[in-house]
Amino acid sequence: DRVAEQSHARAAAAIAAGRLRDEIVAVPVPQRKGDPVLVDTDEGVRAATTMQSLGALKPAFDKNGTVTAGNASQISDGGSAVVVMSRRAAEQRGVKPLGEFVSYGMVAGPDSASLLHQPSGAITQALARAKMKLNELSLFEINEAFAAVGIASMNDLGISDDVVNVNGGAIALGHPIGMSGNRLALTLLHELRRRGGGVGAAALCGGGGQGDALIVRTVD
Template structure:
């Protein structure tokens, strides 16, 4: 079995839907990241064996192929799109790593993209031509007539079932913003961001972290999904556009490229839970990951990135896994930075890569955790390595 190494990870800025990227299509966002991966790694584009890309909201079709064709990659390279909802980007990376481990590839680009701004409207097909068509926002996450709660309602279900109050949710959200703002001020994201040209100019920074946010402002917000509930706009992620992708290579190609740092793919796992509390699905995914590895994936100094779609679901999962909430998302999470659905798993991985690269401790573990619509979760583990160098 071959080893798979993640040697470079990049992303666009994450912006609110309908704002800076309102006229930038998904294929353009992801294509820009692919081109920058090729440029910075200096790998011959013809050596890329495949492209995997996650996407959830649209535009539909094989967005991985469309993005690849919009990039500098030759049209002889195949591409596969994955829709695992919020876990799409992470599942794309796991698929790429498995392809390399099986010996079927030496270099694969994988990631995800979401352009809610340009996603098409969806319309039901009516059986009676006299019935007016109805627009809908998403496909069902469960088979009819099973309960199919929207994400916010499912978050409220978690709050009730797990006993997580409003104050704790708001405090978690505020910490996410504070950490993201500190990271932005320190330039922590500069190396990982690919600037995006728009008609209004070049977009170079994330736009969602709020410098004026306070606990008082968070507490003043009304429940957003259920009357009398605890989940508000302040402790929920915004709706976003963005893209992210990584370059994974085999050990043989790693030596050829003479790259000094990489994340070695260790294992991945997925799991499921009751769709009525779909945000808890990261728990069975992590537990399956531990069984696959034969031990806890975590070490004392592990980096952990957990997608914060809602403060309550992050807190509930961390509680059940026995992970201190302050350990995760050291530079802020989706509550502050945003959650471009299909791209988020790849963004978590990009965040892990650059934090681990700064630490540069061989053998240090990095974990990405996701929960997704329908009650599925994904988990991926990496270890930091110093790549061998040739001395020609």
Template sequence: GGMENMSQAPHIIRGARWGLALGQGKLEDSLWEGLTDSYNNMPMAITAENLARQYEISREASDEFALRSQHNAVRAAKDGYFAQEIAPVEVAGRKGPVVVDADEGPRPDTSAEKLAKLPARFKRDGVVTAGNASGITDGAAAVVLTSEEQAKRDGLEPLGRLIAWSAVGVDPDIMGIGPAFAIPQALQRAELDLNRMDVVEINEAFAPQVLACVDELDIDQNRLNPNGGAISLGHPLGASGARLAYTTLHELRRAGKKFGVASACIGGGQGIAAVLEAL
């Protein structure tokens, strides 16, 4: 598992430890280190813009996908689907302890009209906006991974089985396409095909990035991110991988299904995928 505290990422002045001989130091937002490719110094959103251009994905299609993510997450939360996934956390509030037991990301009032009014943030004629990109959020996720033999010895009832996994390298300029190549490789190792997957989870870093993967893989969107994704729930970078696997297994068990695949793109030019079986 992992965690990310994006809301408290510090501002830094490089070289200030030993003093600044002349002039003032430049204050930098350290959060951008995780949102900028270290190889080509390209913001992650621009890699999504590159995919939008390459796969001819429109602003309207991106906003439509974002709206779907919001609607699915709001419905799932209302129906209690996330209750088993979320561990309540008690935090200190101004008027006493506050229990946080629900994600703050889903926006029930999201509409196509509101999304259409948001400006493109990274490119004048671009498609990526604050509404169709993953949210800046805090979060943590963890899973316990063990062997079948150890689980039996410890009397544990596993949620599922990790059948196979894969990590691939792709061009950093279009890093978001990574899942489209990691998923087939993981499925090949599992000796299964995409049509056998009851649930397909692709991390929603950006709407055009997911839509490019959908186009490359020819995925039936009825099986894709059925309860929303990072656009609606948020994308705390270090926590999202475990969250995706956990969400996939819970949805398979809830729906009485068997196989699923969870995947994500990775800044720097990678894709990762895991094929899972609910037990």
């Protein structure tokens, strides 16, 4: 519940400061009557969320469990897109890249219950593939499918939550299935650029017990 409370607080602060504006495309939604409604802000963020309000929710899967609707991600609507090209192609077109792909990791198994630890495993694999060390990464975006995924990932990697999901995570912002991975990478690159550049990792788990990670670097 503490992770969920923090997710909402960080997302609300990011929205208030305009930190998510650069990665959101406003969408006009037609109405049966009147003018279209312009959606330009994530609607699932609840700034007033507290440990007390979260603690009042019933367990979702097991009567003695700790996962509730409050500390699990929202199933939200959303879309995300990127254009990927070589450095040469970007230079030929006069395009200034947002960042560059460094490495990736893909892990799975042995069963679906292992999904809590798969993001950290995928990040570790991506680091090994790039011959990099963990301390070379300055920021992380780890999908909050459940708060427990983030906790397990941080414990596995030995990293602090002050460098993970600094603008809130999927518990607050939502988890549109199929687009979250791309959203994580974009959010990560935008925040790295705001901080003057650097290298970071985005990762998420899958319901079948898999994990995927991407290491990206900003480009001057």
